[in-house]
Amino acid sequence: MTSVTVRVPAKVNLQLAVGPIRDDGYHDLVNVFHAVSIFDEIVASEGTALTVRVEGHGADQVPDGGDNLAVRAAHALATHAGRPYGASLLIRKNIPVAGGMAGGSADAAAALVACNELWGLGLSRDDLMEIAADLGSDVPFALLGGTAVGTGRGEKLTPLEVGGVFHWVFALADGGLSTPKVYRECDRMREATGMRVGWPEPSEDLLAALRDGDSVRLGKAISNDLQPAAIMLRRSLARTLEAGHEALGGIVSGSGPTCAFLARSPEHAAELAVSLTAAGVCRAAVIGDGPVPGATVGS
Ligand code: ATP
Numbered sequence: 001m002t003s004v005t006v007r008v009p010a011k012v013n014l015q016l017a018v019g020p021i022r023d024d025g026y027h028d029l030v031n032v033f034h035a036v037s038i039f040d041e042i043v044a045s046e047g048t049a050l051t052v053r054v055e056g057h058g059a060d061q062v063p064d065g066g067d068n069l070a071v072r073a074a075h076a077l078a079t080h081a082g083r084p085y086g087a088s089l090l091i092r093k094n095i096p097v098a099g100g101m102a103g104g105s106a107d108a109a110a111a112l113v114a115c116n117e118l119w120g121l122g123l124s125r126d127d128l129m130e131i132a133a134d135l136g137s138d139v140p141f142a143l144l145g146g147t148a149v150g151t152g153r154g155e156k157l158t159p160l161e162v163g164g165v166f167h168w169v170f171a172l173a174d175g176g177l178s179t180p181k182v183y184r185e186c187d188r189m190r191e192a193t194g195m196r197v198g199w200p201e202p203s204e205d206l207l208a209a210l211r212d213g214d215s216v217r218l219g220k221a222i223s224n225d226l227q228p229a230a231i232m233l234r235r236s237l238a239r240t241l242e243a244g245h246e247a248l249g250g251i252v253s254g255s256g257p258t259c260a261f262l263a264r265s266p267e268h269a270a271e272l273a274v275s276l277t278a279a280g281v282c283r284a285a286v287i288g289d290g291p292v293p294g295a296t297v298g299s
Contacts, residue, residue, distance in 0.1 A: 003045040004117040008110035008142055008295040009035040010094075010101035010288075012168065012253045012260045014210070014218070017200035018225040021187055030200040031150040032160075032210075033141040036168055036290040040095050040106050041298070042070060044114035047088035050074050055090065058097030061176070062104075069104040069135070070111035076131050077115050077123075085119050098176020100230075100254035102138040106295070109142035113295045145294025147210060149202055164213020166262060166290050167269040169247070171240050171282035173257035177230060182255035185229035200225075219248025219262045230256035236281070243279040247272055 011033045019028035052071050054062045062068065066075075070089050078085040089111060095103030112128045115121075125143065132139040137153040148157045190197060209217035230252045231237045237252060240259045244250040247261035261276070263269035266287070273285035 001118055001120070003043055004114045005041060005043045005298045006110040006114040006295050007039045007041050007298045008106040008113075009145060009292050010038040010040075010103060010106060011035055011138065011141060012101065012170075012251075012290070013224060014147070014222050015203050015206050016224045016226055016254065017202075018183075018186060018197075019200040020197045026153050027183065028200060029150065029153060030202050032147065032202065032206060033138075033150055033157075034147045034166075034290045035141070035145040035292045035294060036170075037288040037292050038095055038101065038170065038286060040103060040110065041092040042107060042110040042114050043090040043092075044074075044111065044118045045088045045090070046086075046118070048086045050078075050086055050089070052089040052091060054093060056093035058176075059093055061097045062091070062093065069108040073108035073111040073131070073135055073139070074115045076135060077112055077119075077121070080123075080127075080131055081119065081121050085115070087115055087118055089114075096172045096176070096258055098178065099172065099258040100177065100179075100252065100256045101170075101258055102142060102254065105136050105138035106142040108132070108135050108139045109295045112143070113297060117297055141294070143294045146291045160207065160210055162210050162213065162291055164215070166215055166218065167264070167266050168288045168290060169244070169261045169263060169269050169272045169276065170253070170286045170288060171244065171259040171261070171276050172284045172286060173234070173237075173240070174283045175257070177234060177256045179255040182226050182229050182233060185233055186226055189229055189232065215248055215262055215264060222249045222251045222262065224251050224254070226255050227252040240276070240281040243276055243281045244272060246275070
């Protein structure tokens with residue numbers, strides 16, 4: 001095989017409940033991941049060394065060496081296989097960079113799937129999931145796709161049955177937000193207000209809405225504990241969320257700055273995209289559906 005193409009989706013967090021800070025600096029989370037139809041594509045071709053090239057919006061903000069998460073993933077896979085494999089990776093970015101949609105983690109997952117195929121390693125999804133968990137807490141979900149609850153740092157995944165398709169609009173922002181900075185701001189705000197933070201629990205309402213495919217109920221149940229911190233660091237997000245008030249629900253995606261709005265139907269999603277664009281509160285408004293499968297080998 002001389003080249004393998006893999007398509008991998010972005011995620012939105014339908015619930016992101018952040019527990020108190022732990023001794024190791026991480027937080028215990030309840031993270032309801034939902035894979036949506038904004039895709040990066042990775043093409044892995046034969047090569048003697050591991051190299052990467054990145055195309056698309058924000059490509060200049062993505063490292064093109066060993067720090068690239070796709071390269072790190074390919075290295076981890078080669079180490080696991082015990083051989084110094086090479087590959088040229090091409091990443092076509094559609095997932096906003098540093099946008100709170102786990103684009104880097106998605107590329108890492110895609111690289112695992114692509115190189116497993118290119119190198120003929122024949123590792124199972126379970127084997128890849130183990131390597132993925134060591135690469136970062138969002139990487140296993142990008143392999144799995146669909147909708148799933150993550151606990152621990154987010155990496156222990158339980159897939160959820162979902163009774164329908166949900167229609168989304170994503171308001172993409174100019175520039176990104178640093179995930180560690182948003183967590184630090186969240187901790188600072190909690191400390192400053194003396195907020196008592198309980199153990200994070202999945203929302204029963206949210207799980208029922210997903211099971212029933214009930215978008216009205218889902219719109220009311222989505223929540224993100226990082227949202228106040230993301231807004232504090234990027235005040236304009238309050239205006240973006242306000243501009244989407246006709247959605248069934250609106251939320252900052254993960255650590256932001258992308259905002260996700262739930263629509264009643266594809267037509268409603270298209271109308272919302274037009275009004276968000278007209279309000280001038282985003283770089284672009286992109287429509288997508290969820291859930292969709294995780295990293296998949298394409299043609
Ligand atoms: P998350 O939602 O998982 O916290 P994010 O969506 O906010 O992450 P990413 O797009 O994953 O952010 O990018 C985070 C940082 O990772 C970027 O600043 C970028 O420099 C770096 N990075 C490394 N490899 C990649 C990659 N393949 N694609 C995107 N970013 C990458």
